[in-house]
Amino acid sequence: MRRNDREITDNDVIEAFIAKEQIIRIAFCDNGDIYIVPVNYGYINENGNYSFYFHGAKAGRKYELSKTSPKVGFEIDGNYELLEADVACDFSAKFQSVIGTGTLSLVEDTSEKIKGLNTLMKQTTARPEWSYEDAMINDVAVFRLDVEKMSCKAK
Numbered sequence: 498m499r500r501n502d503r504e505i506t507d508n509d510v511i512e513a514f515i516a517k518e519q520i521i522r523i524a525f526c527d528n529g530d531i532y533i534v535p536v537n538y539g540y541i542n543e544n545g546n547y548s549f550y551f552h553g554a555k556a557g558r559k560y561e562l563s564k565t566s567p568k569v570g571f572e573i574d575g576n577y578e579l580l581e582a583d584v585a586c587d588f589s590a591k592f593q594s595v596i597g598t599g600t601l602s603l604v605e606d607t608s609e610k611i612k613g614l615n616t617l618m619k620q621t622t623a624r625p626e627w628s629y630e631d632a633m634i635n636d637v638a639v640f641r642l643d644v645e646k647m648s649c650k651a652k
Contacts, residue, residue, distance in 0.1 A: 505649040508545065514593050514649065515540055515573060519621065521549055523601070523642070524570035525562040534559050539616030547644040550613035555638045563640055567601045571642060576651070590652070597647030604639040613639040
């Protein structure tokens with residue numbers, strides 16, 4: 498990180514930020530092209546090891562790349578506030594972001610799929626437990642992103 502004075506290292510501050518946001522952007526490398534997709538997420542932090550869960554169709558570019566290019570980048574941003582000025586180049590912004598890399602996998606185990614979907618729904622609704630019909634569980638793809646590197650920055 499170029500601006501060490503903006504780095505956030507307090508794990509409680511980082512987790513509080515991740516806990517309140519709703520969208521994570523996943524970046525894939527697709528045969529030399531970059532493909533970035535925003536998705537809703539839920540997360541689990543087990544002793545400082547983060548896993549993000551999200552869902553999607555069992556078809557399409559995201560699904561195929563998750564199988565062929567599981568090394569991904571990710572980004573979450575928020576707390577944006579424009580800082581106005583009298584001169585265009587003096588405008589700035591306050592913000593917070595988390596960026597990192599990790600390995601993506603498709604969740605096949607039914608109990609972990611339910612865990613992942615409940616984690617996602619808790620992030621979105623604050624309600625931790627939901628029920629799912631078997632057909633829905635079978636039809637949906639649940640993805641787990643295991644974080645390998647992550648940093649947080651704020652201005």
